[in-house]
Amino acid sequence: MKLGQIGEFGLIDRLKERVFRPDKKVVTGIGDDAAAFRVSSRELLLVTTDVLVERVHFDRRIHSFWQIGWRAMVANVSDIAAMGGLPRYALVSICLPETMSVEAVEQLYEGMQIAADEYHLQIIGGDTVSSLRDMAVSIVLCGQVEEKSLVTRGGAQAGDxxxxxxxxxxxxxxxxxxxxxxxxxxxxxxxxxxxxxxxxxxxxxxxxxxxxxxxxxxxxxxxxxxxxxxxxxxxxxxxxxxxxxxxxxxxxxxxxxxxxxxxxxxxxxxxxxxxxxxxxxxxxxxxxxxxxxxxxxxxxxxxxxxxxxxxxxxxxxxxxxxxxxxxxxxxxxxxxxxxxxx
Amino acid sequence: MKLGQIGEFGLIDRLKERVFRPDKKVVTGIGDDAAAFRVSSRELLLVTTDVLVERVHFDRRIHSFWQIGWRAMVANVSDIAAMGGLPRYALVSICLPETMSVEAVEQLYEGMQIAADEYHLQIIGGDTVSSLRDMAVSIVLCGQVEEKSLVTRGGAQAGDxxxxxxxxxxxxxxxxxxxxxxxxxxxxxxxxxxxxxxxxxxxxxxxxxxxxxxxxxxxxxxxxxxxxxxxxxxxxxxxxxxxxxxxxxxxxxxxxxxxxxxxxxxxxxxxxxxxxxxxxxxxxxxxxxxxxxxxxxxxxxxxxxxxxxxxxxxxxxxxxxxxxxxxxxxxxxxxxxxxxxx
CATH class of the missing domain: 3.90.650.10 (PurM-like C-terminal domain)
Incomplete structure (x- = not known):
């Protein structure tokens, strides 16, 4: 069976049954904007990740490198926000073809950095690997939320x-x-x-x-x-x-x-x-x-x-x-x- | 200037100066196996991420999907281990061409899951996106380490x-x-x-x-x-x-x-x-x-x-x-x- 036949959400449903078996410290796992787990008595750590792939999520003819960086960071901030949390630390992984210019990579990072400043978070690490053709940007964003402020997708009540x-x-x-x-x-x-x-x-x-x-x-x-x-x-x-x-x-x-x-x-x-x-x-x-x-x-x-x-x-x-x-x-x-x- | 001219580490050095400005809660940032930051009075959270790209890091003619999954997880566990920590929670992002079979994706996840069991960590979430040609696997692994047990690359002393x-x-x-x-x-x-x-x-x-x-x-x-x-x-x-x-x-x-x-x-x-x-x-x-x-x-x-x-x-x-x-x-x-x- 090809992926095209069951779709992304069909795949996620199959994987949920087979792979994901979270323990008690995990408050939300797969199936929310971010995963949340307990790191202290009152605080939860939130972790979210998004991968943006060239020609799927962005197009260099339309988006500048600065904008690609900004958009990638904001998408992750939005995921942490949706859980009720504050974004704190980001790790950035980029797959780059070696023909790309250093200046382009710097513009990409500048877009991410300006977004990071805007939302008061820090880029603290990551990974840079080569790709053969397309560029991809993956951001991992860690955030924090008080346990009582956590909001998930799972709490809606009839009548709301x-x-x-x-x-x-x-x-x-x-x-x-x-x-x-x-x-x-x-x-x-x-x-x-x-x-x-x-x-x-x-x-x-x-x-x-x-x-x-x-x-x-x-x-x-x-x-x-x-x-x-x-x-x-x-x-x-x-x-x-x-x-x-x-x-x-x-x-x-x-x-x-x-x-x-x-x-x-x-x-x-x-x-x-x-x-x-x-x-x-x-x-x-x-x-x-x-x-x-x-x-x-x-x-x-x-x-x-x-x-x-x-x-x-x-x-x-x-x-x-x-x-x-x-x-x-x-x-x-x-x-x-x-x-x-x- | 093309990336090929300055290389990965040249690029990281340039970015370090311009982009990464960690605060006091960040114990190690870019330039170590994992980033470490304080989440409670005695514990640090470790976060590492690795992206494996088809034809750069693995080759479907040599590696089975199970092995690709296992290897990707182990590479991240090794990064957490090198900081002195214990791996805890993983997020998995995969870029997949839609022509891939569902069974292949399940084998990939099974390899990751068996590795996760082996090293007592849990896969708690992630992201699945389409790619046009090559497959890529990105894992974010969070770990924990007591502040006194953290070991970085930066502590070697002459005479050691x-x-x-x-x-x-x-x-x-x-x-x-x-x-x-x-x-x-x-x-x-x-x-x-x-x-x-x-x-x-x-x-x-x-x-x-x-x-x-x-x-x-x-x-x-x-x-x-x-x-x-x-x-x-x-x-x-x-x-x-x-x-x-x-x-x-x-x-x-x-x-x-x-x-x-x-x-x-x-x-x-x-x-x-x-x-x-x-x-x-x-x-x-x-x-x-x-x-x-x-x-x-x-x-x-x-x-x-x-x-x-x-x-x-x-x-x-x-x-x-x-x-x-x-x-x-x-x-x-x-x-x-x-x-x-x-």
């Missing part, structure tokens, strides 16, 4: 409201426009002037992690489950549903989508909802919270950080499944596959 | 004796024979029957980490510096010399080399010393120890583990450089580049 920070689909919209630009032939006219989509371009090229928002949510103590949007809203809600053994309904009309993203969807002729549901790398937070606390928490987040929080749906019992509700109230199953690697 | 566990060059000798076998055409005669080199074949295909020996050494409290042999003895002694700001002399005649390795070197027409000095992946330990403690420590290690310890040289003041001493007493500089990735 489902919330999301900021806006969705922007990164995917920006990427689509950048791809259009890079494949544009000389003389082609680009009908949408760049000032009409510069916000989503920047959002794609230099995303931000919702670290402050996540810490406020985690320390507030009322969030039951949280995840960051790296593979699209549908997939992330699916992960929460699976890990929490619950169902969920998401109201299409409540999904926060910016005006630039809507304009680009029209321009490209794609349903704008697809960008939000399936477009990855927005790095917003999706979280569930008891209904009684939702409005107060949303106000606190916007008051302290300026970041909007939208209530987009509700956690249901598992037997109700994961559904999308149209503006007219029509219900349909939400495809929760996320970005498929195979 | 330099010791090594087991025998060197065997893994490289085994690999050379395996490569010869895999390129053999039908009808070619392999002049050396496999029973004459099966020990080094196994040594290459299923290496072991010197975890027990390293822990005994670290807890004994007399070892000043330690490193594992992943890139050849010359390179590892060079790392200790650089990080400790010392020189060293290695007596050629004292380097422990097994009879199979000597036979293969003759058979292949290569100097046997090259296999020991430049051949990687033996995963033996090189350590320095005050002269007064060396013999007692060597006896303790062999008594408790059955593993021989050879005294192969002496730590010198930095101005004496790093030299090899021939059986007739002739001194020449030792090339300490190790395996060059670029």
């Amino acid at each position: 409201l489902i919330c999301v920070t900021g806006e969705l689909g922007g990164s995917q919209a920006g990427l689509a426009m950048l791809q259009l630009m890079s494949s544009k032939r000389k003389g082609d006219v680009l009908p949408l002037p760049v000032e009409k989509w510069s916000a989503v371009r920047d959002r794609h090229l230099q995303p931000r992690a919702r670290l402050r928002e996540a810490r406020l949510l985690a320390k507030g103590g009322v969030v039951n489950a949280m995840i960051d949007v790296s593979d699209g809203l549908a997939g992330e809600v699916g992960h929460i549903a699976e890990e929490s053994s619950v169902g969920a309904e998401i109201k299409e009309a409540q999904i926060p989508i910016g005006s630039e993203t809507r304009r680009i969807a029209r321009h490209l002729g794609v349903p704008v909802l697809d960008l939000a549901l399936c477009g990855g790398e927005d790095f917003e937070l999706v979280f569930t919270i008891p209904a009684a606390d939702a409005h107060r928490t949303a106000e606190q987040i916007i008051g302290e950080t300026g970041t909007a929080v939208s209530i987009i749906g509700k956690v249901l019992p598992a037997e109700d499944g994961v559904v999308l509700v149209s503006p007219r109230g029509k219900r349909r199953p939400m495809l929760t596959e996320g970005y498929r690697h195979f | 004796l330099i010791c090594v566990t087991g025998e060197l060059g065997g893994s490289q000798a085994g690999l050379a024979m395996l490569q010869l076998m895999s390129s053999k055409r039908k009808g070619d005669v392999l002049p050396l029957p496999v029973e004459k080199w099966s020990a080094v074949r196994d040594r290459h295909l299923q290496p072991r980490a010197r975890l027990r020996e390293a822990r005994l050494l670290a807890k004994g409290g007399v070892v000043n510096a330690m490193i594992d042999v992943s890139d050849g003895l010359a390179g590892e002694v060079g790392h200790i010399a650089e990080e400790s700001s010392v020189g060293a002399e290695i007596k050629e005649a004292q380097i422990p080399i097994g009879s199979e390795t000597r036979r293969i070197a003759r058979h292949l027409g290569v100097p046997v010393l090259d296999l020991a000095l430049c051949g990687g992946e033996d995963f033996e330990l090189v350590f320095t120890i005050p002269a007064a403690d060396a013999h007692r420590t060597a006896e303790q290690i062999i008594g408790e583990t059955g593993t021989a310890v050879s005294i192969i040289g002496k730590v010198l003041p930095a101005e004496d450089g790093v030299v090899l001493v021939s059986p007739r007493g002739k001194r020449r500089p030792m090339l300490t580049e190790g395996y060059r990735h670029f």
